[in-house]
Amino acid sequence: MRIFKLVVNNIEEIIASVLFCTVITLLFIQVIARYVFGTGIAWSEELLRFAFLTMVYFAAALGAKQGAHFRVTLLVNILPGKFKKVLEIIQYVISFAFNGFVIYLGFKVIYEMKDFPQISPILSWDMRYVYAMVPIAFVFVTVRMFIRMLTDFGIIKDKTA
Template sequence: MKKFIGELEDNFCSAILLIMTLLTCINVFARYIFHSSMPFVEELTSLGLVIISLTGAAVAAKRGAHLGLTVLTDLLSKEKQKWFTLLGHLLGAVFGGVMLFYGVLMAYQEYTLKQTTAGMQWPEWLFGMFIPISGGVLLIRYVQLFIQVYKRKENKE
């Protein structure tokens, strides 16, 4: 179960990318063979790009794959480097919390105003709800990383 949950974001991103690729290929085929495109595909692929970007940030955090500039921190002692790593994870968690909070407000506003998408006329909050979900996942991942680094620090002393 732990492995399934640990790879949930990876599998979700893979599924979204596969769906985006299939929809785009079908749309290109329809455009060149039938001389008519499907306008809803652009909306769905745009949504997929947002989901992959935000969920991919959580995947990158889990793997420690976010870019970093270590010119200054390499000059510090190992103890101080760990404190800066903790600060980075704390700021990442704050960012995830901000996305979660304001994403909920945005999705709620879209729901109450009954906003719809331009092409498909679907409720906009169905798309907007992925921002707080991704923010929550990012928050959880950074809290996990913070705890891991903090415990590693305590074990060495």
């Protein structure tokens, strides 16, 4: 149970770290292949692209977990307490609306791709699975932002937010 809790609390970091190691390894292999053997490895370029993009989105979820997501703090920091809380709520509402929009459109695109399937040229992967990483990562971002919001407002005392 302890390992399960550890994985759940750090899932974004685990995914981003594994993908980062994958990206570095594939880059190393690609450099060696090009400069030592004189040719690139096509499958590694495609996998590298997919891994890098997925890593970026899960790193955004990690940033949301750590409270490092993008928001304007200058105005919030100079306002008195009551106005500060109102502006923070507005910031969270806008962020949740944006995340919801991306999640909705992402899953809509994936659903509509069933009629017009796309296959990746080298790995022959169904691109719906690759595209699914965007809305899935934004679900993670939204959940972590919600936990961070509850923590920021003192509703919960969560050390992992």
